[in-house]
Amino acid sequence: GAVVSQHPSWVICxxxxxxxxxxxxxxxxxxxxxxxxxxxxxSLMLMATSNExxxxxxxxxxxxxxxxxxxxxxxLSTLTVTSAHPEDSSFYICSARSSAYYEQYFGPGTRLxxx
Amino acid sequence: xxxxxxxxxxxxxxxxxxxxxxxxxxxxxTVNLFWYVQYPGQHLQLLLKYFSGDPLVKGIKGFEAxxxxxxxxxxxxxxxxxWSDTAEYFCAVNGGSQGNLIFGKxxxxxxxx
Numbered sequence: 001g002a003v004v005s006q007h008p009s010w011v012i013c014x015x016x017x018x019x020x021x022x023x024x025x026x027x028x029x030x031x032x033x034x035x036x037x038x039x040x041x042x043s044l045m046l047m048a049t050s051n052e053x054x055x056x057x058x059x060x061x062x063x064x065x066x067x068x069x070x071x072x073x074x075x076l077s078t079l080t081v082t083s084a085h086p087e088d089s090s091f092y093i094c095s096a097r098s099s100a101y102y103e104q105y106f107g108p109g110t111r112l113x114x115x
Numbered sequence: 116x117x118x119x120x121x122x123x124x125x126x127x128x129x130x131x132x133x134x135x136x137x138x139x140x141x142x143x144x145t146v147n148l149f150w151y152v153q154y155p156g157q158h159l160q161l162l163l164k165y166f167s168g169d170p171l172v173k174g175i176k177g178f179e180a181x182x183x184x185x186x187x188x189x190x191x192x193x194x195x196x197x198w199s200d201t202a203e204y205f206c207a208v209n210g211g212s213q214g215n216l217i218f219g220k221x222x223x224x225x226x227x228x
Binding site for chain 2: 032034042043044045046049057093095097103104106107108109
């Protein structure tokens with residue numbers, strides 16, 4: 001099946017710094033990538049949708065200047081958490097979908113801890 | 116807005132017991148329905164999906180789900196659970212405005228050996 005990777009899997013950063021998370025589709029071209037956030041014991045909430053070569057579409061309540069998303073190629077999307085604060089600590093999960101297949105494939109997630 | 120509700124937050128079963136996890140969605144259009152499993156420390160994996168056709172869908176690891184359109188339900192079942200089925204189970208519908216999945220809050224399944 002299709003494989004999606006995320007890097008890093010776990011990151012700790014100090015408050016005020018920025019963190020970049022990569023999401024890669026390893027064996028297919030992802031025309032659309034989704035970024036979700038999962039709080040402990042809660043469900044996944046969509047943060048933003050990115051289409052290759054276009055600006056990301058953010059969900060209501062998600063600050064686009066804080067969570068910068070770039071989908072520069074058909075196999076890579078990045079999420080940068082700028083000026084991170086402890087309340088940004090969470091589990092960030094990406095998923096990818098190709099134009100050929102309706103199904104989404106999920107990455108393993110990145111656990112961000114901001115101290 | 117579309118939503119997915121999972122009735123049980125935490126289910127505890129003994130091995131060999133039968134399992135049924137409830138899932139209801141609110142979406143009036145054509146739906147694609149999914150069940151995902153997240154084992155401890157691992158990423159989401161697709162258990163099964165329904166797009167069209169036979170409303171009884173069989174997935175991996177002996178799981179199945181039945182789509183009942185009149186009840187807006189897509190319950191997950193397994194006749195006999197194993198300790199290795201201990202995980203969090205998420206129901207999802209492809210009903211987001213961006214084509215994204217909308218997830219239920221998840222049901223934690225604990226199977227006692």
